[in-house]
Amino acid sequence: MTARDKNSELFTRQYTGREAMVEHYSDEKIKELETTARLIRRHIIQMIFDAGSGHPGGSLSATDVMVALYFDIMEHNPDDIKWPDRDRFVLSKGHAAPALYACLAETGYFPVEELKTLRLIGSRLQGHPDMRKTPGVEASTGSEGQGLSMGLGMALAGKLDNKEYITYVMVGDGELNCGQCWEAAMSAAFFKADNLVAIVDRNKLQLDGPTNQIMSIEPLADKWKAFGWDVIEINGHSFPELLDALHKAKETKGIPTVIIADTVKGKGVSFMEGQVGFHGKCPSEEEYNQAMAELGGI
Numbered sequence: 001m002t003a004r005d006k007n008s009e010l011f012t013r014q015y016t017g018r019e020a021m022v023e024h025y026s027d028e029k030i031k032e033l034e035t036t037a038r039l040i041r042r043h044i045i046q047m048i049f050d051a052g053s054g055h056p057g058g059s060l061s062a063t064d065v066m067v068a069l070y071f072d073i074m075e076h077n078p079d080d081i082k083w084p085d086r087d088r089f090v091l092s093k094g095h096a097a098p099a100l101y102a103c104l105a106e107t108g109y110f111p112v113e114e115l116k117t118l119r120l121i122g123s124r125l126q127g128h129p130d131m132r133k134t135p136g137v138e139a140s141t142g143s144e145g146q147g148l149s150m151g152l153g154m155a156l157a158g159k160l161d162n163k164e165y166i167t168y169v170m171v172g173d174g175e176l177n178c179g180q181c182w183e184a185a186m187s188a189a190f191f192k193a194d195n196l197v198a199i200v201d202r203n204k205l206q207l208d209g210p211t212n213q214i215m216s217i218e219p220l221a222d223k224w225k226a227f228g229w230d231v232i233e234i235n236g237h238s239f240p241e242l243l244d245a246l247h248k249a250k251e252t253k254g255i256p257t258v259i260i261a262d263t264v265k266g267k268g269v270s271f272m273e274g275q276v277g278f279h280g281k282c283p284s285e286e287e288y289n290q291a292m293a294e295l296g297g298i
Contacts, residue, residue, distance in 0.1 A: 025240050029072075033239045036106070037067045041268045042297040043102035043115055049288045051119040054127065055095040057278040061203040061236070061263040062096045062170060068242040069168060070103040073250075078108035081135050087165050088154050090139045092147020093172035093201060094128035095280070100137070101125050109136035145178025147171060148198060152188050155196035155256075166250060170199045174206025177215045182227065188256040189228030197249045198229075198258040201236065203265040205276045224258045236261025269294055 040063050048054035066089075070076070074087040091100050098118065105112045110124070117123035124133045128142030139150045151169035158165050171181060188196050202220070204211050211217060224231045230252050234241040242261070249257035265279070266272025269291040272283075283291055292298040 025243065030239050033067055033071060036071055037064050038268070038295050039106065040067055040099060040102045042292060042295045043105070043112075044098045045269070045283065045288060045291045045295065046297075047098050047101070047115050047118040048282050050116055051282070053119060053280075053282050054098055055280045056098075056269070056272060056283065057205070057265040057275070057280075058093060058172060058201065058203065059096045059099040060267045060269060060272065061265045062093070062201045063099050063267065064237050064239065064242060064263075065170060065199055065201065065261055066099050066103045068239060068246060070107050072243065073246045074168070075165070076107070076136075078104075078136065081109065084161075085163060085165055088138045088151070088167040090141065090147045090151040090154070090167065090169040091129055092141050092145075092151075092169055093175055094140075094142030094147075096170075096172075096201075097125070097127065097129050100129060101134070104134070104136040107136075110134075144172075144175045145180040148181050148184035148188075151198070152184050152191075152193060152196055155188070155193045156191060158195055159193070164195075166195050166197060168197045168199060170201055172206070173200055173202045173204065173211050173217060173220075174214065176200070176217045176220075177206075185224065185227040185229065192254055193256045194253050196256040197246070198256065200258060200260045201263055202260050203263045205265045205274070205279065207276075207279050209276055221260060224260075228255055230255050230257045231260065232257065233260045234262065236263035237267055
């Protein structure tokens, strides 16, 4: 058994190819994912508040993508974390680890109660993902620019082993300042890694300001196209668009796919949305209470 229900009635008709369009999504399924995303966001705020440190902004912007992956799209099995045929997820923007940990806990990789140990000495949940300690973590990340290379290696290994799994890599838009990202992008196209899907968390803010002021990466879609990738641009907080794009990416053959997800840093918490100051800032007690109230946790 995998974490995703293979008999899900998500679509009214079977998706049959790259050019096919999904006609309708189950409203019940979309509401279920939206409810799960609010739960994950509450976990993020709670974990960072309890720890007294962490990165709420980029965790909140990445939440909906991870929920779509872990609660519907990916084939994975928390009861067999080394299952050879599992899909892989690499969080290259490792500072968004709270979102990943919350998804892993809620899908059964470790107890939800363990989320309270974020960043504590001896905890399996460090500030950035550690594959040596945390069940379900596929790659130790946090040093910018490395995750896409790691994911490409996993994807190519799958081809050599005649496996059908897909490797998903989430990168930050600020991270795309790193040259190694583009070396990996060039290599992925050259090796026709169509089992590799990159997802750009395009929240337009990085550690010290707007991405277009620090080091502009535009025209972003054209850059990926020039490197030989199939490009899909979506609203990264719309589950219908996310699921549609991720299903299309699975069907694309011959070239890798990048999904540019237009997101909002701090999504879901009004005073954090679009605020670079909450890149790596723990909320105060008053801010914590307001955030939890807005997310339905109080």
